[in-house]
Amino acid sequence: MIKKEQGINTLCTHAGELEDKEYKGAVSPLYMATSYAFEDVEVKRYPRYFNTPNQKALAKKLAMLEHGEDALIFGSGMAAVSTSLMAFVQKGDHVVFQKTLYGGTSNLIVEEFGKFGIEYSFTEDNSLESFEREIRENTKVIYIETPSNPLLTITDVEGIAGLAKKKQLVSMIDNTFASPVNQNPIDLGIDIVIHSATKYMGGHSDILAGAVIGSNEHINQIFQMAKNFGGSLSDYTVWLLERSIKTMGIRVKAQNENAQKVAEFLESQESVSKVYYPGLPSHPDHELAKKQMKGFGGMLSFELKDMDSSTFMKELKLIKPSMSLAGVESTILSPTKTSHALLTAEEREEQGIKDGLMRFSVGIEEAEDIIADLQQALEETKKDMLDIRI
Numbered sequence: 277m278i279k280k281e282q283g284i285n286t287l288c289t290h291a292g293e294l295e296d297k298e299y300k301g302a303v304s305p306l307y308m309a310t311s312y313a314f315e316d317v318e319v320k321r322y323p324r325y326f327n328t329p330n331q332k333a334l335a336k337k338l339a340m341l342e343h344g345e346d347a348l349i350f351g352s353g354m355a356a357v358s359t360s361l362m363a364f365v366q367k368g369d370h371v372v373f374q375k376t377l378y379g380g381t382s383n384l385i386v387e388e389f390g391k392f393g394i395e396y397s398f399t400e401d402n403s404l405e406s407f408e409r410e411i412r413e414n415t416k417v418i419y420i421e422t423p424s425n426p427l428l429t430i431t432d433v434e435g436i437a438g439l440a441k442k443k444q445l446v447s448m449i450d451n452t453f454a455s456p457v458n459q460n461p462i463d464l465g466i467d468i469v470i471h472s473a474t475k476y477m478g479g480h481s482d483i484l485a486g487a488v489i490g491s492n493e494h495i496n497q498i499f500q501m502a503k504n505f506g507g508s509l510s511d512y513t514v515w516l517l518e519r520s521i522k523t524m525g526i527r528v529k530a531q532n533e534n535a536q537k538v539a540e541f542l543e544s545q546e547s548v549s550k551v552y553y554p555g556l557p558s559h560p561d562h563e564l565a566k567k568q569m570k571g572f573g574g575m576l577s578f579e580l581k582d583m584d585s586s587t588f589m590k591e592l593k594l595i596k597p598s599m600s601l602a603g604v605e606s607t608i609l610s611p612t613k614t615s616h617a618l619l620t621a622e623e624r625e626e627q628g629i630k631d632g633l634m635r636f637s638v639g640i641e642e643a644e645d646i647i648a649d650l651q652q653a654l655e656e657t658k659k660d661m662l663d664i665r666i
């Protein structure tokens with residue numbers, strides 16, 4: 277029996293395993309049935325009811341990893357986000373959202389909430405006062421994301437959980453960037469933890485999935501809506517995700533270590549004007565991050581000084597310019613040209629997103645090789661820029 281007190285790598289590998297009673301195989305068997313007996317059974321099973329053997333087993337693993345009681349697995353991170361939010365609000369209710377959120381979450385709020393008569397406000401910044409100021413009579417939920425995308429801001433998780441309890445609100449966190457290896461918000465008092473499992477849980481840039489973890493009561497409330505919205509994940513992908521999570525502990529720890537080295541390297545470079553990484557003492561919330569995180573994660577951002585981001589990305593040989601994040605391979609993107617391309621220059625400026633900003637998802641390659649690639653690309657870009665000027 278695996279106990280939740282056991283180490284993260286043990287939980288990742290074994291928690292929630294399905295026993296192969298028939299053949300004694302070493303891994304969970306896969307049950308692909310979409311049709312199960314309905315008579316003389318304890319549970320009427322159906323994949324959209326989130327209760328097949330593989331769904332249940334993976335939910336148990338996730339609940340143990342996030343120190344919750346139960347979990348649901350969805351077909352995408354956004355299915356987890358939207359269903360979890362909608363389960364706790366109705367027409368006339370209000371939600372307080374952190375200012376900086378994943379783009380898809382912002383789109384969900386701005387494009388859909390109005391249609392359902394759900395009110396919302398965004399905070400001015402990440403301070404507790406800013407959250408408290410937005411709470412109204414009809415507020416039901418506070419929603420945060422930390423570390424945030426793309427500037428790796430840190431929100432005080434315990435502070436938000438306390439504020440929510442004081443005001444009797446449901447607190448939710450998008451814990452994707454941290455992963456359960458680096459941050460366990462339920463231990464800090466948060467009610468509901470959401471993940472895009474497409475990221476660190478999948479970890480190989482080949483699975484689209486989402487997850488939500490919480491108490492039995494909260495998960496049941498989300499389930500009531502989830503079975504109607506129909507966003508469950510197919511059993512084959514559930515099984516693949518269970519396999520991926522076995523290595524999440526060692527992957528994320530390697531990514532933490534690499535990101536720290538890369539951040540320190542970048543900070544020492546003249547052609548880099550700023551590095552955003554919670555593991556650096558120069559990060560404004562380094563102390564808070566140290567308090568609430570077990571590792572600082574594999575995501576960082578940096579600003580190129582007087583260099584064109586497209587030229588820089590073209591000079592990279594190992595690191596791939598690519599959307600999405602958290603795979604075993606290092607990937608990089610320019611928020612100005614991708615996630616924040618639809619904003620005006622002023623809006624980007626207001627959010628602190630400069631043209632030379634690069635968002636970097638650090639992989640598990642050798643740190644020296646990642647650094648060497650960055651170094652040669654910085655040097656080559658400098659030369660390219662000189663050539664253009666001549």
Ligand SMILES: *Cc1c(COP(=O)(O)O)cnc(C)c1O
Pocket residue numbers: 352353354355357378380381421425450452453471472473474475484485486
């Ligand atoms: C990717 C991501 C999501 C959305 O997840 P999908 O699996 O793409 O639907 C939500 N939150 C964060 C922080 C993400 O990075």
